[in-house]
Amino acid sequence: MSAGARTRAAARARLGPRTLLAALALAGLAALVVWAVSELTPFGTPSGPANGVVKTLVFKRHAANAVNGVTYDLRGLDTLGEELILFVAALGSSVLLRHGRESDEVERKRAGNEPGPRTADALRAYGTALVGPLVVLGVYVVTHGHLTPGGGFQGGVILAAGLLLAYAAGQVVALERVEPTTLVEVTDATGAMAYALVAVGGLVFASAALYNFLPLGTTGQLLSSGTILVLSCAVGVEVTGAVALILTELLDQTLLVGRE
């Protein structure tokens, strides 16, 4: 930023309608937060209202990690909405970013298939060493969401990071991009559909959508908690696809334009 722009920004920050508006809005927000927090039971109260929920989830649903029980069972409908938000966000960003693709494609053909700049050796070695452990960690976090902290969302982002690390470790520009993009799209859609199908399964096999209709197993074992585990895996697949799709679309843009 130039010195002129900085002084202008400083002058604007000193006083003005925007500062006043921001101060008012922040004061209002602070008041709301204080009001909301004052209604809570003190931190660490064992007999708070969450106690009943935890008991339901641990003893009736056999989910050792009650947080994921809330996410995928008691509030499964909210999670359905959230994962569809992510799905639509990935869809929207790829539609927007592919808008200008056609002109890029021409440049790409003109540039031929020459490889881009070499990846640094340090990044290559570091990336190659980390991809395996990262994918294992991602799969662990997705599949053990009902037992330990984690779950589909967290594990999905870790898996997408592993995928991108593989890109980063290789010669990104030289990669033929069509195939992985299709795969990533299919992954995204499969995860989203799997969640919806399990939700409908509740209607078919039991009384309500998202009803936990699968056998619940023994608390603490890998195959337990019924649909909570299945939904966590579905979200894991969907999040992997969605995050990878958004990032590959952005990468495509950056790399294609940068290849002139």
Next chain:
Amino acid sequence: MNVLHIVALAAVAVGGTAVVLMREPVRQALVAGVFGFTLAFLFFSFQAPDVALSQIVVATVAVPLMVLLALTKLRRDEEDDDR
């Protein structure tokens, strides 16, 4: 409320202020990543490891990468316009 909570809350306050005061977008993205870590520490100290894990993956993987890639694209476009 113990010492750990107070340290975590102070770190979040300092980190958030640092993100706002950092005016250069690329550095801001990195400082925001560090701020995300302080938030994760705060959640962890309040016994919410699930939220802390989400915070770590979002703050270290998703947000900085998307911001940096978007900035690269924007700067390339600006260079093109200058030409």
